[in-house]
Amino acid sequence: MGEPTAQEAADLPAAIMPAVAPVLPSFVRVLRVRKDTHDTWTIWLERPDGYPDHRAGQFNMLYAPGVGEVPISIASSARESRTRIAHTIRRVGAVTRRLTSLRRGETIGLRGPYGSAWPVAESQGADVVVVAGGLGLAPLRPAIVELLARRKRYGALALLYGARTPADLLYTAELGKWRSVLDFQLLVTVDRADRSWHGHIGVVTTLIPAVTFDPQNTVALVCGPEIMMRFAVRDLLDRGVPARRIYVSLERNLQCAVGFCGHCQLGPKFICADGPVFAFDEIAPYFSVREL
Amino acid sequence: MTPPETIQDVRSHPFFKDLPEQVVEAVLSLAKERDYAEGAWLCREGDPADRFFLILSGTVAVELHAPHTGKRRIQTLGAGDAVGWSWLIPPHRWQFDVFTVRPTRVAEFDAQELRKLCESDHTVGYYVTKRLLEVVSRRLAAARIQLMDMYA
Structure with missing residues (x-):
């Protein structure tokens, strides 16, 4: 089954047809990497065009090309920066190993923000x-x-x-x-x-x-x-x-x-x-x- | 004689929360407030468990000594916590080392007097034992969670 045609999309209820392709990542640059502990790093990514202000508690899907995609909680507040987003990542598998090996300037995929938020x-x-x-x-x-x-x-x-x-x-x-x-x-x-x-x-x-x-x-x-x-x-x-x-x-x-x-x-x-x-x-x- | 304001401090300790007044009074009659400087020992493993402590302020550490690994700090306790149940259970010997990591104020009870009170007045004995069992139960649950190494 392929992507819906324009007419089919128009016929779908709005709730199940998001305005933006929901699973298509934007490619963003790594702005900063900080090692927090022996197995945990925080990486700051540039905020993609059209990315809405996220709410505390939401997560992004981060995609390491050729390795895979994982959900990672957003560790920064939209209040802190409108140009970059922080993720704190623990190295536990193949994808997080790649994500925690990133260097400044490298590019990865990001889609989000997703999910419910803390009731701040x-x-x-x-x-x-x-x-x-x-x-x-x-x-x-x-x-x-x-x-x-x-x-x-x-x-x-x-x-x-x-x-x-x-x-x-x-x-x-x-x-x-x-x-x-x-x-x-x-x-x-x-x-x-x-x-x-x-x-x-x-x-x-x-x-x-x-x-x-x-x-x-x-x-x-x-x-x-x-x-x-x-x-x-x-x-x-x-x-x-x-x-x-x-x-x-x-x-x-x-x-x-x-x-x-x-x-x-x-x-x-x-x-x-x-x-x-x-x-x-x-x-x-x-x-x-x-x-x- | 312990001054009245001290008795009030001890009375508000969570160990006495919701206990019958006559039980609180009986136990409080044995309380002595005492200050320990940082680094002082409250008890040493293997020594006679001759006292019972309710912490009013400060912090103490519970440690166990093991060959090769040395001293292992297992837990810290602070205001509102009770220290020790070995005084109630034969052979009345401490099972861990406990020392102060900050200046600490405690309500201290002579174990022999407290045991005598519990034996002579079984209502007091029941409530004291029940309250200590709550302490033991909470510590056991916490120790089990620690054993799971849940952050690994």
Whole structure:
């Protein structure tokens, strides 16, 4: 089956016929590469023509020619730059190996932005607790940037961030800056450390009792390994945060990113089109289902 | 005699949250507030577990010593946490080293007196044991998640 003719396209409902070819990448240059940890890099790409302002929590599909395509969360806020977009990438397979080997000036494919977003603007007036584990800080970073840019519009703000070891912490320079922001509770913990580390040791969920917020008036943004999110959600619910105000970002086998292929289906939801950010009460029945 | 304002600090510790008033009063009657400088030992592995601590402020580290790898820091605990349950369970010996990584204020209980109280008043004993079991349960869950090495 080929591409629809102009007449066929005109006959299709608008909802399933995007104005721009949905799976056609733009080719963009790499503007900057930074090694964050032993296996994680942040790359800044030029923003393609016609690329809309993305929202915190959305993702792009990055295409390494001749190798493949992967979904990568956007790690920068549209507020920070209108000319470049950051992605923090962990080297885990063939495509990410290529993406993390890129040098400034090289070209790759990009399509997006896709998916749902963190409810940053919608949370004004509420306390906001951000719980990040490992690389989960990357999709939360633009939300934190936007929350801090409009600090006065929110109640208590807290970031709880957990990583495997001190050497695995992302954005360490920025963490230092955030630490000096008044009225921002920043707690960092690692699972393992030697005596040179003077911070917390323990899983990130153990930090939840240490922060001050009004549970009934709190929005929680949670991103990290799914096992971490399960326990974080449980502890937030125990603190009294309503399920509809806890948001999680899910990861599955995203392929088309536009809800066509069904590879990322979770129960009745497509992670790419309905997510990746969900209110917990939307996906609670499927969150811990084995083999799903 | 512990001053009244100190008792108030200890009373607001999460360990006492929602416990019956007579239980809180009985346990608080044994509390002594104490300050530890940075680097002080609260307990050493293998020593008699002769005290129980509720952290009021500061940070302590829980460590285990292993041949070849040396000391391994397993966990840090801070304000609102309890330190130690070895005092309740025979043979009453500490299983880990615990020392302060920041100046730390604790409510300290003599283990022998606290055990005696729990034995003589089973209502107190029940609530103290139940609350400690909650602490153990949370720590066990956290340790299991850590074991999964979920960020790997």
